[in-house]
Amino acid sequence: MTSVPGGPVVAGRVRRRATTGCLLLLMIPAALLAYAGYATRHADRVNDRREEAAVASVRAQARRTSDATARALSAGHATAPDALVGVIWRHTHAPVIAYDPEHGTYTATAAFSSDHDEKGFPLAAGPVRTERCFTLTFTWKAPATEWTATHAERDDSACRSGRVVGFDVTLARKRLAAMTGRVTPAEAARVLDPAHRQRPYTVRKAERSGGADVITVLVRESVDGAPVQQCYAFTRGRATDAAAVTAVPVATC
Structure with a gap:
């Protein structure tokens, strides 16, 4: 059958092509939205893993610093409080070190941090610093021959x-x-x-x-x-x- 320009057959074809074109146009933003959602969720998962790794690194720093300071105190054999505070400060760089003569303890309050890159969408979010506040407590009581150390994570207000x-x-x-x-x-x-x-x-x-x-x-x-x-x-x-x-x-x- 011959299609007559402007006839019903041609008009139907035009309508079908227009409908198909509209569907394709609608599918493009839908696909973009789906990809954006996936990319955002992926970035969030990556950032969560990096944040967890950074927190683990910070806690490891506090533990290593606590242990190293205790070893330095034990090896130095200092007994004067000022000298002991000096040893603790050189290892922890804590701005505040409390001395409790009644219990023979020294407590350093310090923040430890770790930097990592945060993934973003559509642009990179850039570097992020993860910081945690800790108290590092050092104790020596006779007849002990070595200093003992404990560390505890605190709320950030303790470091402010x-x-x-x-x-x-x-x-x-x-x-x-x-x-x-x-x-x-x-x-x-x-x-x-x-x-x-x-x-x-x-x-x-x-x-x-x-x-x-x-x-x-x-x-x-x-x-x-x-x-x-x-x-x-x-x-x-x-x-x-x-x-x-x-x-x-x-x-x-």
């Missing part, structure tokens, strides 16, 4: 005050490096709080030792209602840059 203390210590190093003239407790206090804004520094003493100035300062902070304090010994040579001023936590002021 310590982070602020760390910032205060960095600022104090910069200000003490700029001191001129003879170092006295009053002059150190003035330098640490030049605007008299009640900065959290209490200068306990300033003395000359081995050709360097040693300024002992109690640093107090309170974050989210959690007060914390830590004594620091700042040692200042003749140079006038912050790198020349060291700051080490000590047990008591």
Whole structure:
């Protein structure tokens, strides 16, 4: 049968082709949506695995640091609290190390972290840092011959005050490096709080030792209602840059 232009047969073919074209057009966004959903779920699964691996790495760091510090304490045979705090600080870099003379324990509160790349869709999400807060507790009691160590994961609030203390210590190093003239407790206090804004520094003493100035300062902070304090010994040579001023936590002021 001959198809007549504009006839019913031709019109039917046009309608069928139009319907097929519309279906194809509808299938394209549906396929894209399905792929996007799959890619997003895949990225989420990959990110979950990477996050789990990062958390495991952070916990392993805390465990290794705790064990290594205990070994260093046992090998060093130090007995003075300030020397013991110094050993703990060199291994943990904890801004706050609490000394409990009644129980013979030293507790360092520090954060450990691990970086990993997060997968995203359609673009990469970029690097992500996983951080956890820990307390590392070290104990020695006679007749023990070695230090014992325990570590516990804490809520991040336990580390917040310590982070602020760390910032205060960095600022104090910069200000003490700029001191001129003879170092006295009053002059150190003035330098640490030049605007008299009640900065959290209490200068306990300033003395000359081995050709360097040693300024002992109690640093107090309170974050989210959690007060914390830590004594620091700042040692200042003749140079006038912050790198020349060291700051080490000590047990008591």
